[in-house]
Amino acid sequence: MKKEDLRIVYMGTPEFAVESLRCLVEGGYNVVGVITMPDKPAGRGHKLQYSPVKQYALEHGLPLLQPEKLKDEAFLEQLRAWKADLQIVVAFRMLPQVVWAMPPLGTFNLHASLLPQYRGAAPINWAVINGEVETGITTFFLKQEIDTGEVIQQVRVPIADTDDVGAVHDRLMMLGGKLVTETVDAILNNTVRTIPQEQMQVTGELHAAPKIFKETCRIDWNRPVKQVYDFIRGLSPHPTAWTELHQEGQEPVVLKIYESEKLFLAHEFPVGTVQTDGKTYLRVAVPDGFIGLRSLQLPGKKRLRVDELLRGFRLSEPAKVL
CATH class of the missing domain: 3.10.25.10 (Formyl transferase, C-terminal domain)
Incomplete structure (x- = not known):
């Protein structure tokens, strides 16, 4: 199958997810639909604000869905109608099995850590908070338990002692776009050799990356x-x-x-x-x-x-x- 024929549905919300979508679109991949979070009120006027991914999708004429509930039958019907061969998730939300198991080639996620380290919602923050000197990005196939699926590819990235989380975020975001397209190519070329996370070599104890509150x-x-x-x-x-x-x-x-x-x-x-x-x-x-x-x-x-x-x-x- 050529990349132009591979039907991709892309799911993401924040700025971090825009770069991977941009790489797919500009790389000539066939993104048949985009799913992002519903608009949220923001600022003093509580004006509805588009997510960065929605903004990009609208600017490039990509079909868009913003479901409140991912198990809603009307949404699932619309998703099925896109007939995706592959789904890609970058900084979105936890998917129910009925969604991630839908495409024949599966659903993969880009996660901003060297899994199995820093599973959770805020991996970049916690890596810097914990004084790590290295982090990275991982693509992996989704399964039921969050951030536990088999690893497809990883890229390691150093963290300098002077880096703040913004600098690390931007570095991982840019590398993430490249890794997403490389992962799609590997799936297309049938060269993927996944590794279960329990077989990954880990130095030291495993750290979690829970959501950060005030x-x-x-x-x-x-x-x-x-x-x-x-x-x-x-x-x-x-x-x-x-x-x-x-x-x-x-x-x-x-x-x-x-x-x-x-x-x-x-x-x-x-x-x-x-x-x-x-x-x-x-x-x-x-x-x-x-x-x-x-x-x-x-x-x-x-x-x-x-x-x-x-x-x-x-x-x-x-x-x-x-």
């Missing part, structure tokens, strides 16, 4: 310098690590922290103590040193470098973060 993003200043530093970059720029700034006689203020630096300096300050010269630096005491705050945001304000923030924000000492 409370997950609160900084624990009782942790060592390296762990706090990794935590901040693992949530930057989104969903962003935060803390509460407490000053005497004032209401607590939520600080979002986007960028920090490691300062291994001996001290005897209580954990969470905030130090500043009022002009160029803010730093927070942790057990084995300080975390220097380099880029942060006050409520209702834009993200600023620390020197910019200190020009218009007076910190009254003693101050601490919790």
Whole structure:
């Protein structure tokens, strides 16, 4: 079968999923339909917002479905009518068996980790939070249990100590598009040799990658310098690590922290103590040193470098973060 004859249905929602769809479309593959999440209200006006994948599909005239429920019979009829040979899933949602088992060549997923490591909703964040020096992308065939199917291909990607999750996300996104088309080619050429995940070589313990909530993003200043530093970059720029700034006689203020630096300096300050010269630096005491705050945001304000923030924000000492 030629790639022009292979009928592909593509499922995805966020920006991460657009690159793989773009590679398929521009590579001449036959994408007969796209499935994405329903529009969601966003912003102060609660105006309905299209997903990035929907935006791309509309711009390129691709047939589109946005089912509320994936087991809805009307949706399943529409999906069957597309007569897909293969389905591809990138950053979408858990599929019921009636959907993933539908096409004769199966359904494969692009996952942003080196499976079986970091199964779950937020693999890029957790890899950076945990201080990993390497991550990657994996294509695998879907089966009932989430992120457990047999691996088709993997690509390893280094993580620098200075990378935040945004940088790693973009790197994996670009490589992911290439891996998706390579995986389709392997399926077309019948050269796929899958490996069960339980047979994959894993160094160290297996880590999960659960969904991240607001409370997950609160900084624990009782942790060592390296762990706090990794935590901040693992949530930057989104969903962003935060803390509460407490000053005497004032209401607590939520600080979002986007960028920090490691300062291994001996001290005897209580954990969470905030130090500043009022002009160029803010730093927070942790057990084995300080975390220097380099880029942060006050409520209702834009993200600023620390020197910019200190020009218009007076910190009254003693101050601490919790």
